[in-house]
Structures are given as C-alpha cells and as structure tokens.
Amino acid sequence: MSAVVTRFAPSPTGLLHAGNYRTAVFAYLFAKHYDGSFILRIEDTDRERSKPEYEANILEALAWLTLAADKQYRQSEHRARHRALLEKLIADGAAYVSKEIPKNPGDKEEVIRFKNPKGAVTFADVIRGEITMGVSDLGDFIIARSLDEPIFHFAVVVDDADEHVTHVIRGEDHISNTPRQILIQRALGFVEPIYGHLPLILCNDRTKLSKRKGAKALTEYRDLGILPEAMLNYLAFLGWNPGDEREYLSQDELVKDFDLLRVHKGSAIFDETKLFSVNQHWMRTLSDAEFIMRGQLVAQDEEALRKAIPLLKERAHTFGEAREMLSGELGCLFMEPTITRSKLVEKEPAAAQQAGMTKSALEGLLEPIKALSEGVTAKAVKEVVMPLADAEETKGKGGRGGVLWPLRYALSGQERSPDPFTLIAILGPKESISRIQKAIAILE
RNA sequence: GGCCCUAUCGUCUAACGGUUAGGACGGAAGCUUCUCAAGCUUUAAAUCCGGGUUCGAUUCCCGGUAGGGUCACCA
Numbered sequence: 062m063s064a065v066v067t068r069f070a071p072s073p074t075g076l077l078h079a080g081n082y083r084t085a086v087f088a089y090l091f092a093k094h095y096d097g098s099f100i101l102r103i104e105d106t107d108r109e110r111s112k113p114e115y116e117a118n119i120l121e122a123l124a125w126l127t128l129a130a131d132k133q134y135r136q137s138e139h140r141a142r143h144r145a146l147l148e149k150l151i152a153d154g155a156a157y158v159s160k161e162i163p164k165n166p167g168d169k170e171e172v173i174r175f176k177n178p179k180g181a182v183t184f185a186d187v188i189r190g191e192i193t194m195g196v197s198d199l200g201d202f203i204i205a206r207s208l209d210e211p212i213f214h215f216a217v218v219v220d221d222a223d224e225h226v227t228h229v230i231r232g233e234d235h236i237s238n239t240p241r242q243i244l245i246q247r248a249l250g251f252v253e254p255i256y257g258h259l260p261l262i263l264c265n266d267r268t269k270l271s272k273r274k275g276a277k278a279l280t281e282y283r284d285l286g287i288l289p290e291a292m293l294n295y296l297a298f299l300g301w302n303p304g305d306e307r308e309y310l311s312q313d314e315l316v317k318d319f320d321l322l323r324v325h326k327g328s329a330i331f332d333e334t335k336l337f338s339v340n341q342h343w344m345r346t347l348s349d350a351e352f353i354m355r356g357q358l359v360a361q362d363e364e365a366l367r368k369a370i371p372l373l374k375e376r377a378h379t380f381g382e383a384r385e386m387l388s389g390e391l392g393c394l395f396m397e398p399t400i401t402r403s404k405l406v407e408k409e410p411a412a413a414q415q416a417g418m419t420k421s422a423l424e425g426l427l428e429p430i431k432a433l434s435e436g437v438t439a440k441a442v443k444e445v446v447m448p449l450a451d452a453e454e455t456k457g458k459g460g461r462g463g464v465l466w467p468l469r470y471a472l473s474g475q476e477r478s479p480d481p482f483t484l485i486a487i488l489g490p491k492e493s494i495s496r497i498q499k500a501i502a503i504l505e
Numbered sequence: 506g507g508c509c510c511u512a513u514c515g516u517c518u519a520a521c522g523g524u525u526a527g528g529a530c531g532g533a534a535g536c537u538u539c540u541c542a543a544g545c546u547u548u549a550a551a552u553c554c555g556g557g558u559u560c561g562a563u564u565c566c567c568g569g570u571a572g573g574g575u576c577a578c579c580a
Contacts, residue, residue: 072580107579161578168578194509198576206578213580237509237575260511260573267572295517298529302518306528325518327511328573335517335530375543390541408539450539462539469539477541 065097066227069123069130070217072104073115076278079331080232080262080270082122083296087259088230089128090297090319100224101130105137106216109167122279125289127312132224136216139223143211146219146249147173147204155248156204173205175215175245182240187228187257187321194240202241218242222251230257230321233328234269257321260300260328270331282336286356286380291340300325309342337378344383345374356380360387365394368487372479390475394487397496398474402503408466420504422464423471423497425449430490430497439486446482471500 069085071077092099101123105111116135123130150156151173159174177200183193204215211219221229236258246253262270270276282292294310303310303318310318347355349370357380358373360366369391377383387395406419429445446468450461469481472493478484485493 070580074580104580110579163578165578172578189510192509198508203578210578212578217580232574233510234574235580238580258510263573265516269574298517300517304519306519308517308529325511329518330516332516332530338530372542376541460539465539467539473540475540479542480538480540 064227065092065095066100066225067092067097067230068100068102068221068224068226069128070102070104070136070220070231071119072107072110073112073119074107074110075115075272076118076280077122078270078272078276079279079282079292079296080276082126082279083262083299084230084232084259085123085128086126086293086296087257087301087319087321087324088228090315091228091230091257091321093316094319097227098131099128100226101133102220102224103133103135104213104216105135106211106213108137108210118278118280122283125280125283126293127289136220139216139220140209140211142223143205143216143219144208147208147211147215150175150204150248153248157201159201169206171207172203173207174201175204175241175248177201178244182243184239184243184253184256186236187255188260188324189258189326192236192239194237196240196244199241204245214238214242215245218245218249218251221254222246222249226254228257228321229254230259233258233261257324260325262299263328263330265330267330276331284381286383287336287340288343288355288380291336291343294343295336295339299329299331309339341378344377344380356383358383358387360395362395365487369394372483390478393473393475393478393484398472400471400474400500400503404470404476405467405500405503407470408462418463419467420501423467423501423504426464426468426497427494430485430493433485433490435489435491437486437490439480439483442485443482446485467500468497471497 067088069088089099103116156173156175159172161170161172179197181193181195186192205211264270264274297315301324352370373383450464472481472484
C-alpha cells in the first residue's frame with residue numbers, strides 16, 4: 062500500500078478563517094497519523110483575484126498552527142503540464158474548444174469545454190459512504206478559459222494525480238464538484254483518490270462560516286493572544302473526538318489518535334467562548350517564564366510581573382486579555398493607585414461617618430505589616446492580617462470587611478482586585494506601608 | 506426550484522440494538538470569601554416528527570419536517 066498523501070489547497074484570494082484551517086488540520090493529522098505526507102498547494106489559477114499578501118497570510122497561519130508541509134508549491138507553476146493535458150484531452154476528443162457569447166465582463170469568446178458523457182457518477186466517501194450523482198445536468202462544463210488558463214476543476218484533478226494525492230480531504234461544499242472532477246480524471250486515465258468530505262463549520266446563524274458574516278481571519282486569533290496549541294486542539298475537536306473523554310490533546314496526541322472514520326457527518330458551530338476556555342487551559346500549562354515570553358508580557362517592574370503571573374493564569378483567557386489586565390485591573394501592582402476617601406470608608410457602619418474606625422483599622426495594620434520581610438508569601442501575610450480582621454469582627458464593628466476592604470482598596474484603588482494578602486506579597490511590605498499611610502492621611 | 510448532505514442538552518460531543526442517554530463549554534445554586542478571579546460541590550438542560558424491523562431502538566429501514574451545501578469563463 063502506497064504512503065498516504067493529503068493536501069491543503071487554499072486559494073490566496075482572501076484571509077482564511079478557522080473553518081478553512083480546520084480542513085488543513087484534518088488533512089495534516091490524517092497524513093501524519095499514517096506517516097504520510099502533507100502538501101500545501103496554493104491554488105492561484107485565478108490570476109485576477111490571487112494576491113501575494115493573502116498567500117503570505119496563509120503561510121504565516123500554517124506556520125503558527127505548526128502544520129508543516131512536506132511540499133509546497135503554487136498551482137501556476139504547473140501551467141505547462143496543465144496545457145499539455147488540455148491539449149491531450151482535445152486531441153482525444155474528450156474536450157473541445159467552444160465559441161461563446163460572453164455574458165460577463167472578462168468572459169472569453171472561446172473556452173474549452175469537457176465533453177460530458179452523461180449518466181451518473183458514484184464515488185466512495187470515507188466519511189459519508191457512497192454518493193451517487195447524476196451528471197447530465199452539468200452539460201459540457203468549462204474546464205479552461207484557454208490553454209493557459211485552466212479552471213479549478215481541471216487543475217485540481219491534474220495536480221492531485223501528479224502529486225500522488227491518495228486522500229482528498231476537503232469541505233462538504235465540494236461534494237457537488239466531485240462528479241465532474243471524477244469525469245475529468247477518467248478521461249485522463251488517472252486513478253481515483255479516496256474522498257473525505259468534512260462537515261462544514263458554521264456561524265451562530267447556522268450558515269457557512271464566512272468573513273462576510275464576521276468570521277475572524279485565523280491570524281486575528283493569533284493576534285488576540287490565542288495559543289496555537291489551543292487553536293489546533295479546538296479545531297481538531299470540531300467534528301472529531303478521540304472516542305474517550307479527554308478534551309485537551311497536544312499535537313502529538315492528536316496525530317496519534319486522529320482518524321477520518323471518527324469524523325462527524327453533521328456540521329458544527331464555531332464557538333469562541335469554548336475556544337477561549339481551551340486556550341485558558343493551555344495557557345495554564347505554561348511555566349511562568351514561558352507565559353511571559355509567549356504572551357509578550359512587559360511591565361516596568363519585572364519582579365512584580367513575575368509575581369503577577371499566577372494571577373494572570375487564573376484570570377486571563379487570552380494573552381491579549383492578560384496584557385490588558387497588566388495596565389487595567391492589575392495595574393496597581395506596577396503603579397500607585399489614586400484613592401478616594403468615600404470609597405475607603407465604604408464599609409464603615411452608617412452610624413460613624415467620621416471614618417474613625419477605618420482609620421484605626423488601617424493604623425492597626427501598620428506595625429504587623431512593617432514586621433514582614435521582603436519576599437513574604439501571600440499565605441504568610443494572611444496569617445498575620447487575618448487575625449486582626451477577625452478581632453474586628455468579634456468586636457462587632459463591621460466584620461472582617463471593616464479591615465480588609467479599606468486595606469485592599471488602599472493598596473489597589475480598585476473595587477475589584479485580588480485579595481490584599483496577595484497584593485502585599487507582590488508589592489512588598491515597604492510599598493504596602495507607603496500606600497496604607499497615604500490612605501490614613503486622606504482620613505485625617 | 507433541481508441535485509446532494511445532515512439531524513443527541515444552548516454549544517462541542519459520547520453511547521458501533523439493551524446505559525439512570527455520559528463528558529466538556531456555557532448557565533444556575535451552594536461552599537470559600539471584604540471585592541473580583543480561581544477552586545470545590547450540587548444542579549437544570551438533549552435523542553426533530555411519524556411509521557416500520559426487532560423481545561428491545563439514539564443506533565437499522567422508509568416517509569415527512571427542519572437546517573445546510575451546491576448549481577460561475579471563483580476556488
């Protein structure tokens with residue numbers, strides 16, 4: 062049995078989205094699972110619409126997803142071969158030059174049509190079983206605009222045969238193209254590859270994913286701070302699963318377990334929320350150093366940044382979000398916050414508006430915190446501070462919150478933030494004292 | 506409209522005739538807790554409908570219905 066060869070054949074006529082790349086993922090995983098090869102063919106036969114920047118984007122996206130092609134070429138490089146076979150088909154009488162009345166601007170007055178043998182074509186699809194389609198209605202379909210301008214159907218058939226592609230793995234939207242391609246194959250005497258038509262990836266409205274409907278280019282997710290291993294994992298699980306209850310698989314594991322036979326027939330909706338949650342999982346598997354590097358995280362205080370990583374790991378779903386947090390809700394770790402008196406005394410019982418209780422609570426924290434050493438852990442801080450807060454609670458003066466709220470607010474300047482123990486551990490006792498003293502000053 | 510494909514919780518899916526129809530994401534509740542986040546626990550939530558076949562259908566067959574794809578001198 063010959064080695065498995067699959068291909069991904071995008072046309073560089075736009076930015077490709079997750080649905081397009083899911084096809085690449087499956088073709089890649091299938092080939093690699095069987096130790097075969099994966100070919101990238103840029104289908105640039107449409108000279109008008111093909112653009113170098115789109116091709117560059119495809120290359121970038123594939124590299125990001127770590128889907129390495131064993132071979133890569135542009136379809137236009139095979140023009141001579143296409144021309145030769147077109148001539149052969151015409152010589153054989155299987156195709157002919159046809160005079161046309163141009164219907165649209167750009168239409169040729171002469172094209173090459175394939176002589177349709179009529180009848181029906183049946184082919185086997187690994188995912189769907191046998192499919193039979195009548196072919197008469199197609200008429201003598203066009204296979205080239207001229208000897209040097211083959212149309213998709215023709216170029217695909219020739220290239221797949223020449224590259225010894227054994228499995229044509231592509232989207233379900235190609236099912237109706239398959240019969241005419243098989244007709245061309247037969248006329249050329251090529252062996253028929255095995256087909257596997259993947260279910261489509263849909264938008265929320267259940268129609269084919271498309272840029273027009275707001276589907277992001279795959280590279281946008283990269284820019285948002287999605288990890289390639291997360292995207293790969295998520296994409297692989299759209300229409301496939303390993304058959305057990307594992308949800309997070311690495312590329313190696315995917316290659317090991319992937320099989321076309323377990324691919325679904327029904328289409329799936331692309332769910333960004335789930336993608337983000339998968340991404341969070343993969344972010345959490347990173348070491349703190351990797352997290353900083355791969356997330357391209359920067360902060361004035363590198364030491365504080367390092368200490369803030371665990372916080373980011375529990376909060377951020379993407380690196381973009383992590384970067385925002387560093388200057389947003391976690392900004393207090395790097396910059397002194399501005400605080401207001403009214404927020405500071407928010408937990409003060411209504412009876413005592415003089416802020417006296419808050420002030421004394423903060424003052425009571427000064428000495429114990431001062432006694433802490435630099436590099437103290439959040440747990441150790443809690444052991445010192447919590448008893449003080451508990452004491453307030455037993456005195457019935459507003460509970461722990463009477464101490465913890467002003468403390469946390471003095472340190473963070475935020476209504477919502479990590480707990481004060483963690484804050485002190487990251488800021489260090491010295492900076493913490495400084496902030497608490499400023500809060501006390503406001504209450505004078 | 507013709508042709509083709511498809512159909513399990515809101516979403517991704519498991520269950521190759523026999524399960525209390527399982528898991529994950531999301532949701533809700535509780536615990537924890539000064540807040541947020543996380544974590545832990547609990548919970549709601551599905552076999553499109555109708556016929557067959559069978560002792561027994563999510564599963565096999567047929568018919569509906571619904572959704573999708575495709576009908577270019579694009580790919």
